[in-house]
Amino acid sequence: MSLLRRFCILILLLSSSPSWAISVLFINPGKQSETFWLSVSQAMAAAAQNLGMEFRVVYADRDHLRMPSLLQKTLAEGPKPDYLIVVNERQMAPPLLAIAEQAQIPTLLALNDLTPEQMKQFGPPRSHFKYWIGSLYPDNQQAGYLTGKALLTRLVQTKKPAANGFYQLVAIAGDKSTPASQARVQGLQKALQEFPKVQLKQIVYGNWGRGLAAEQMNVLSDRYPQAAAVWCASDLMAFGVISSLEQRKGPHKEVLVSAINYSNDAVMMVKNGRLSTLSAGHFMVGAWSMVLLYDYAHGRDFIGQGTQIQLPSFGLVSPSNAHLFLDRFSPHGVKKIHFASYSKTLNPKVKQYDFSLESLLQ
Incomplete structure (x- = not known):
């Protein structure tokens, strides 16, 4: 096969692909009008932009019973995301994970892991739900x-x-x-x-x-x-x-x-x-989830650090350090965080993820 023909085939493959970016769908259990849940989405979007990922969020508006039907509707309307992030709000993760399993979408639980009772029933990630690849949650x-x-x-x-x-x-x-x-x-x-x-x-x-x-x-x-x-x-x-x-x-x-x-x-x-x-500080867990998925998609599985990762995401805000929180965690400040520096794929020297609050404030 000539070099010209190979080049033409490569161009055809590239043009027929909708996107080479990793796409992530987040089912946000809160309302867009709630500062916390909006901050979660904004931090995830900032991480996605910094890492060259596609990010989409849909809000359940505090109606936890609606989350499974919302996920099904979103997937039916397409396009199918490469990865999914959901929250165990009001213990609604199992039906969400079941939908992801049927759709064969690798899924990360963020902010809330399964409860001990749910864990007894469904086991850890990659067992009953094989497409549930892990959990990332703060130490509440x-x-x-x-x-x-x-x-x-x-x-x-x-x-x-x-x-x-x-x-x-x-x-x-x-x-x-x-x-x-x-x-x-x-x-x-x-x-x-x-x-x-x-x-x-x-x-x-x-x-x-x-x-x-x-x-x-x-x-x-x-x-x-x-x-x-x-x-x-x-x-x-x-x-x-x-x-x-x-x-x-x-x-x-x-x-x-x-x-x-x-x-x-x-x-x-x-x-x-x-x-x-x-x-x-824990609203950043969603953004760190994006880093995990970016590395996972590039063959750097986080399983070596565990499939259920609890983060020391909280710190006390005082009158003396309030300016640090305002500078780093404002919508404008979050956009300035270099999330790529936390990626093992982009930084081979990173052996263990450091998603601590201290690393951000420093």
Whole structure:
């Protein structure tokens, strides 16, 4: 075969291919109007652009039961992605993984792994679901512990105990079934063991919503008037709590409030003192998932580091380091991150992935 003929065949193959870029579809369980879930998508898009990947996101708008039909509809409409990223929101990963299995799309679980009960039923990645290639998720218990310990430390240092001699605390968790919510509560409970003089009066579930958390705080304030601190599993729920407290008269305005999740509003509230404690950084897990998939597609399987990778993604935001978070994690700041430098394919010297918060802030 002549060189000219070979060249013509190569040109024909290239022209008939829709794209040589790796394509990834993300089923986002949240709303585009929610800062956290929008930040997740924006960071993933920034990583995709830096790595030369194609990225598409569809939002389930907090309707977890809709996610399987949304995925089926998206796949039916095409084009079929090379890879899929889903979240075990409200424990809905198994039907999503089953759809991916049938479509033969390698899939990564991000932000929430399977629960222990689900793991008993379906096993680890690459077993029951052979196209479930792995999980990448933050240490949410770390987030609950960090905010819990910082909040309780400040509580006992700056507030007076209640009439019974104990300090009183209330908590607003996310939901009862999502692994991230469960782990954050476990982190709070771990912190409480270090503070025997603090009583957790009640845990309620705000379903990650600002409005519901505000309503719940109205009730909790009346029920526990001596509660001097509120632990919240997300920033949106903390915003609702603060709104409720600021509308009340008396000492309620002085109640300490903690939160988890990055948002510019939350960081600014730390700076001005409206939020007592904030841990943030884990929204970057979606972007790190893109790096894993890029390397996997180029023959650099992450199995050597495990198929279920938990990341130390959280750090405490303080008035002194708030500017670092704002600079690095703003929509503009995320676009400046050189994600390619974290890739084993593009940097053979990288032996172990370092997706820690410290590496980003440095």
